[in-house]
Amino acid sequence: MTNSDFPGSELTSALSEPITVSWQSPSNIALVKYWGKTGRQLPVNSSLSITLSKAFTETSLTALPRKTKGSVDLDFWFEGTQNAAFGERMTKYLQSVTDIFPWLAQVNLKLETHNTFPHSAGIASSASAFSALALCLCSLDTELNGIMLDETEFRQKASYVARLGSGSACRSVFPGFTVWGKSKALTGSSDLLAVPVTEFHPVFSTLRDSILLVNKKEKAVSSTEGHKRMIGHPFAEARIKQATKNTADLLEALKSGDKKTFIRIVENEALTLHALMMTSDEGFMLMYPETVRIINRIQEIRKETGLDICFTLDAGPNVHLLYFEDQIEQVNKLIVEDLLKNNEQNMRIDDFYGKGPVKIG
Numbered sequence: 124m125t126n127s128d129f130p131g132s133e134l135t136s137a138l139s140e141p142i143t144v145s146w147q148s149p150s151n152i153a154l155v156k157y158w159g160k161t162g163r164q165l166p167v168n169s170s171l172s173i174t175l176s177k178a179f180t181e182t183s184l185t186a187l188p189r190k191t192k193g194s195v196d197l198d199f200w201f202e203g204t205q206n207a208a209f210g211e212r213m214t215k216y217l218q219s220v221t222d223i224f225p226w227l228a229q230v231n232l233k234l235e236t237h238n239t240f241p242h243s244a245g246i247a248s249s250a251s252a253f254s255a256l257a258l259c260l261c262s263l264d265t266e267l268n269g270i271m272l273d274e275t276e277f278r279q280k281a282s283y284v285a286r287l288g289s290g291s292a293c294r295s296v297f298p299g300f301t302v303w304g305k306s307k308a309l310t311g312s313s314d315l316l317a318v319p320v321t322e323f324h325p326v327f328s329t330l331r332d333s334i335l336l337v338n339k340k341e342k343a344v345s346s347t348e349g350h351k352r353m354i355g356h357p358f359a360e361a362r363i364k365q366a367t368k369n370t371a372d373l374l375e376a377l378k379s380g381d382k383k384t385f386i387r388i389v390e391n392e393a394l395t396l397h398a399l400m401m402t403s404d405e406g407f408m409l410m411y412p413e414t415v416r417i418i419n420r421i422q423e424i425r426k427e428t429g430l431d432i433c434f435t436l437d438a439g440p441n442v443h444l445l446y447f448e449d450q451i452e453q454v455n456k457l458i459v460e461d462l463l464k465n466n467e468q469n470m471r472i473d474d475f476y477g478k479g480p481v482k483i484g
Contacts, residue, residue, distance in 0.1 A: 128355060129219075129222050129223050129280050129284075131222060131223045131225045131226070131264070132225065132226070132268045132270065133225045133226055133229060133241055134226045134229050134230075134268070136228070137188065137189075137190075137229075138186060138187070138188045138189070139188060139269070140188065140231055141185050141186065141187045141188070141195060142185065142186050142263065142266050142267065143183055143184070143185040143186075144183070144184055144259050144262040144263050144303040144482075145180075145181070145182065145183040145184075145259070145267060145478060145482070145483035145484055146181075146182055146255045146258040146259050146262070146480055146481070146483060147179050147180070147181045147255065147481045147482075148179060148180055148182070148251050148254040148255035148258060148295050148296070148376055149174050149175045149176060149177075149178060149179040149180075149251055149254075149477045149479070149480065149481040150171060150174075150175050150178040150179065150180075150240070150250050150251040150295065151173060151174045151175060151294045151295045151477075152173055152174040152175060152249075152250065152292065152332060152435060152436060152437060152443050153170050153171065153172040153204060153294075153392075153435075153437070154171075154172060154173060154373060154388070154389050154392060154398045155169065155171040155226070155264075155366055155369045155370045155373055155392050156170060156366070156371045156390070156392050156393075157169075157170035157291060157303065157304065158349070158350065158353055158362070158396055158399055159288055159353030159354070159356070159359065159362070160290060160350050163287065164286050164287055164288075164290050165211065165314045165315075166178045166290060166314060166360065167353065167359070167363055168192060168304060168305060168363045168370075169302060169303065169304030169305060169306040169312065169366060169370045170291075170294070170302070170303050170304055170365060170366070170368060170370070171196070171300065171301070171302050171320070171370050171373055171374065172291070172294045172300070172301050172303075172478060173298060173299065173300055173301075173330060173332070174225055174294065174295055174300075174301060174476075174477040174478075174479055175296055175332060175474045175475070175477045175479075176297055176474055176475050176476070176477035176478070177472065177473070177474045177477075178237060178238075178239055178240045178254045178334065178472055178474050179238070179239055179251055179255075180236055180237070180238050180239075180254075180255045181236065181237055181239075181246070181255070181386055182234065182235070182236040182255035182256055182320060183234075183235045183236075183258055183259070183483075184232065184233070184234050184256065184259035184260070184263060185232065185233040185235075186226075186230040186232060186263055186266075186267065187229075187230060187231040187233065188230070188231070189229060189230050189231045192228050193435050194218060194228060195214055195217045195218045195221065195227050195228060195232065196231045196232060197213060197214045197217060197232045197233075197234060198231070198232065198233045198234070198394045199214070199233075199460035200211055200233070200234065200235045200236070201237070201281035201322075202236075202237040202238070203237070203431070210388070213234060213328070214342075215252070216256075216287070217232070218289045219261070220284060220287060223284060224260055224263075224264060226264075226267055226268065227253065229313040230267075231342040236252060236256075236298035238251065238252075239472075240334075240472055241336070243315075249271060249288070249289035249291065249292060249293045250289055250291040250292045250294065250345070250412070251292075251295055252289070252292070252415075253285045253288035253289040253483055254281070254282075254285045254292040254293070254295035254296050254480065255480070256285075256288065256294065257260075257281045257282075257284040257285035257288065257296070257341070258281045258285075258296065258480055258482070260284060261277055261280055261281045268408070268442055269384075271484070275483065277294050280295060281348045282294075282296040282315040282316035283315055283319045286303075286315065286316060286317075286328075290303070290350075291303075292429050293317040294315050294317040295479075296317065296476045296479070296480060297317060297318075297479055298319065298477060298479030299318070299319065299320065299323075299328065299476060299477070299478075299479075300320035300323055300327070300377060301318065301319050302316045302317065302318055302320060302368075302370065302374070303316070303317040303318075306367065306368060306370050306371065306374075307371070308370060308374050308375075309360070309370075309374060315320060317392065318385055319376065320374065322377075322378050323377040323378055324377065324378065324379060324380030325380075326380050326382070326447065326476050327377055327385075327478050329382070329428035329447050329448035329449070329476070330444050330447060330475065330476045330484065331445070331446050331447065331451065331454075331473070331474070331475045331476075332445055332447075332473075332474045332475060333439055333443075333446075333471050333473050334442070334443050334444075334459060334472040334473075334474060335442045335445045335458070335462060335463060335466070335471050335473070336340060336412045336441050336442060336468045336470040336471065336473060337411050337414050337417070337440040337441050337442065337466070337468060338411055338413075338440045338441070338468065339468065339470075342438065342439050343407065343409070343410060344400075344407045344409065347399060347409075349403075349438055351402075352404060352405065353399065353401035353403065354406065356399065356402070357402065358399065358402060358406075362395070364401060365395065366392075369388050369391070369392060369451065372384060372388060373385065373388045373389075376388065378444070382431045382447075385433075386425075386431065386432075386433040387428070389433050389434075389435050389445065389466050390422075390433050390434060390435070392435065393434060393435040393436040395432070395434075396436065396438070397409065397410055397436060402439075405416065409438060409439050409440055410436070410440055411440045413440075413466060413467070414436070414440045414441075414442060417434070417462050418434055418442065419469050420461060420462055421433065421434045421442075421444060422434075424457060424461070427478055428453075428456065430446065430450055431446065431447055431450065432444060432445065432446045432450070432454060433446075444458070444462070449474075457465075458471060
């Protein structure tokens with residue numbers, strides 16, 4: 124599957140009036156991590172994530188009449204303010220997908236977007252942002268050219284297009300558990316787009332994720348830069364083997380309802396991700412002392428209480444506390460009285476297993 128599998132069309136006539144489409148797309152948190160890429164946004168290992176619900180990006184994309192054809196012309200607004208840096212990245216991305224959407228050079232574009240969570244702090248804002256934009260592009264394609272796809276084809280195309288902007292974005296197009304990257308453990312899995320996991324024990328649909336914010340500032344090292352530092356990494360080969368096995372084992376644990384294996388793999392993956400950062404050339408650390416304190420307390424509390432709780436991390440300092448719906452009351456008490464006690468931010472985002480993106484309007 125390549126861009127040629129999604130042939131684009133130019134407009135047969137000039138656009139006469141503005142057309143706007145809007146999508147709300149969630150972030151996702153990888154349980155088996157994608158770290159390191161090759162080619163054009165292709166993963167060096169498979170990853171498995173859970174799509175969230177309340178941490179999302181809402182995006183509106185408007186195509187406006189334009190007199191002459193040229194390069195992509197974008198008016199970008201992030202949370203009500205024009206943002207040159209983000210706008211430049213979005214323009215570059217849109218220019219890169221004109222082979223899929225040739226009409227991008229025939230219209231003027233206005234992109235308005237906002238998040239329900241802090242960007243660049245390790246909650247995969249690029250995943251929700253680029254998945255929302257990809258869904259808008261596919262919807263506009265339908266509006267402008269009448270390119271009709273069934274629901275499966277539409278999601279596959281959106282996942283493929285989202286990947287070209289941000290690798291992890293391809294997973295946010297689908298609800299629940301999703302795999303991106305070729306894996307022998309899941310039929311139909313691909314490096315080019317994500318596929319949903321349809322076989323899992325009902326208990327895992329009750330997963331909750333309380334994101335404990337340790338720091339809301341922009342990361343010192345971006346994920347894009349972090350991926351680059353996996354090139355020539357001394358542990359790269361071993362990491363690929365580890366991720367391959369963890370993906371297969373976690374898929375089996377999801378299917379059987381094995382919470383203990385789920386917890387073991389999820390925490391192992393979180394720590395491995397940050398170990399890879401620290402051991403790369405020009406190693407770096409995104410965890411804060413408070414991150415480490417919370418991690419240690421989660422593991423201690425699990426031993427003390429027997430609660431089915433665990434942590435994971437994205438590429439940032441904030442801690443995702445995973446637990447199950449039947450433990451909400453106990454875990455909430457622990458968060459308030461222990462995990463966030465004396466925390467400088469004293470802030471959390473309570474999230475849960477998500478049902479995927481929603482078209483607005």
